[in-house]
Amino acid sequence: MTGSDARADDPAGAPVTVLIADDDAVTRSGLRTLLSVQPGIAVIGEAADGVEAVEEARRLRPDVVLMDVRMPRRNGIEATRQLLSGPADEAGSAGPPKVVVITTFENDDYVTAALGAGASGFVLKRLPVRQIAEAVRVVAAGEAVLFPAALGRMVTARPLRGAEALPKAALTVREEEVLRLMATGLSNPEIAQSLAVSLETVKTHVGNVLTKLGAQNRTHAVVIAYESGLVVPGFTG
Structure with missing residues (x-):
C-alpha cells in the first residue's frame, strides 16, 4: 500500500x-x-x-x-x-x-x-x-x-501526443461504461455505487481501460475518450 x-x-x-x-x-x-x-x-x-x-x-x-x-x-x-x-x-x-x-x-x-x-x-x-x-x-x-465540460472544450482536432483513436473493439461494454463515468469526474467509489458493483470490480475495470488505451492515467484516458468521440462535451452520464 x-x-x-x-x-x-x-x-x-x-x-x-x-x-x-x-x-x-x-x-x-x-x-x-x-x-x-x-x-x-x-x-x-x-x-x-x-x-x-x-x-x-x-x-x-x-x-x-x-x-x-x-x-x-x-x-x-x-x-x-x-x-x-x-x-x-x-x-x-x-x-x-x-x-x-x-x-x-x-x-x-x-x-x-x-x-x-x-x-x-x-x-x-x-x-x-x-x-x-x-x-x-x-x-x-x-x-x-477532472472538470468534464472544460476538458471537453479543450480537446481540439489536434491530438495529444500519444493519443490514438479509441480501440472500441478492445474495450468490453462494461469498460466503455466505466470510461464514460470516469469522464464525468466520478471517483471509483462513486462509479461502484452508480453501477451497483464492488469497488474492487471498478478498480479492475479502470486498470483494464488504462492498459488497453495505453493511457498514462485516468485523465489521459478521458482525453482519449473525448478525442475519439466516445464521450462528447456536455456528457453527464
Whole structure:
C-alpha cells in the first residue's frame, strides 16, 4: 500500500505533502499560506520555474506538485513530462509525485498538453482554496481531478501526443461504461455505487481501460475518450 493509499483509507494519517511551482512569488506565497491551514495538507516547498520544480520535487519527494504552466527556463508541461518520466527514488520505495496543473486559463491548450504529459488533473487559480485543497487530496489518493465540460472544450482536432483513436473493439461494454463515468469526474467509489458493483470490480475495470488505451492515467484516458468521440462535451452520464 502506498502512502497515498494509506492516507485515503486513514483520514488521521500523515498529511498530503505539497510542492508549489509558480513563477509569481505573490501567487506562491498566497497559495502556501492558504493551503497550509487546510486540514490534511502540508506545503513543504516552493519552486520558481520548471527546472527548480523538478529539482525540488526529486529532493523533497512531495506527494503532489501544484504546477503552473507558464514558467521560465522550463514550462510546466516539460517539467511535468520530465518529472513523471523519471525513475523511482534512490531507495526504490516511491515513484514520482502526482502533478496537478494550476492555471489561469480554462481553455489553454498548454493545459491539455500537460495532461498528456502525465498530469493527474488541473485546477483554476480562481477557484476557492478549499476546492484546490480538495483537488490535492483527491489526486494524492490516486484519483484524477477532472472538470468534464472544460476538458471537453479543450480537446481540439489536434491530438495529444500519444493519443490514438479509441480501440472500441478492445474495450468490453462494461469498460466503455466505466470510461464514460470516469469522464464525468466520478471517483471509483462513486462509479461502484452508480453501477451497483464492488469497488474492487471498478478498480479492475479502470486498470483494464488504462492498459488497453495505453493511457498514462485516468485523465489521459478521458482525453482519449473525448478525442475519439466516445464521450462528447456536455456528457453527464
